[in-house]
Amino acid sequence: MKRNHYRTATVILAVLWIVSAGTLFYFLYFGVARTGSDGRQIVSVTEGEKQFLLQEMRQLLSAMQQIHMHMGNGDRESAARAAESVGMNMVDELAAVEGTILLKLPAPMKKLGLGTHSEFDNLARTIRSDASEQRIQKEIGELMTRCVACHAAYRLP
Numbered sequence: 008m009k010r011n012h013y014r015t016a017t018v019i020l021a022v023l024w025i026v027s028a029g030t031l032f033y034f035l036y037f038g039v040a041r042t043g044s045d046g047r048q049i050v051s052v053t054e055g056e057k058q059f060l061l062q063e064m065r066q067l068l069s070a071m072q073q074i075h076m077h078m079g080n081g082d083r084e085s086a087a088r089a090a091e092s093v094g095m096n097m098v099d100e101l102a103a104v105e106g107t108i109l110l111k112l113p114a115p116m117k118k119l120g121l122g123t124h125s126e127f128d129n130l131a132r133t134i135r136s137d138a139s140e141q142r143i144q145k146e147i148g149e150l151m152t153r154c155v156a157c158h159a160a161y162r163l164p
């Protein structure tokens with residue numbers, strides 16, 4: 008009789024373990040998100056984190072503007088520096104200040120975001136090389152498919 012109790016307890020504990028591990032894994036992978044009325048995923052971040060992310064976004068837009076302007080002026084080194092300013096260095100800063108944001112983002116979104124920053128580093132390298140302006144324009148166009156893809160799939164609360 009007593010052994011049966013132990014067995015039942017073991018089974019219950021095992022089930023509880025699987026459920027909690029599963030839930031943890033679900034949130035780690037998908038982040039904390041729900042679907043909004045426009046069909047996009049709303050990523051649940053706090054108001055402060057939202058302001059932080061939007062400020063990062065405005066930096067991306069500003070870097071894009073700088074890159075185009077400097078390229079137009081034939082100043083490739085300044086264009087490369089503008090691209091670098093939003094490269095992987097920016098992610099390191101973000102991780103240091105707001106590491107919890109990165110935990111909350113769904114894995115595919117995080118991948119898209121990190122990929123964008125490393126593409127800016129690649130772009131800086133291309134601008135500094137002897138690549139033609141057409142090739143640089145093409146690379147910028149490809150990089151920006153990431154901006155478009157993420158905005159189409161995700162939004163903030």
Ligand code: HEC
Nearest residue numbers: 061064065067068116119120123153154157158161162163
């Ligand atoms: C990994 C996802 C992701 C990528 C990549 C991304 N964004 Fe965003 N961006 C967002 C989200 C989410 C918002 C908030 C949109 C909303 O809530 O409707 C946003 C908002 C913005 C805003 C509005 C900022 C404000 O103050 O309201 C700008 C500008 C912007 N993004 C520019 C860019 C540019 C330029 C790129 C590419 C170089 C880019 N973003 C790439 C996720 C992304």
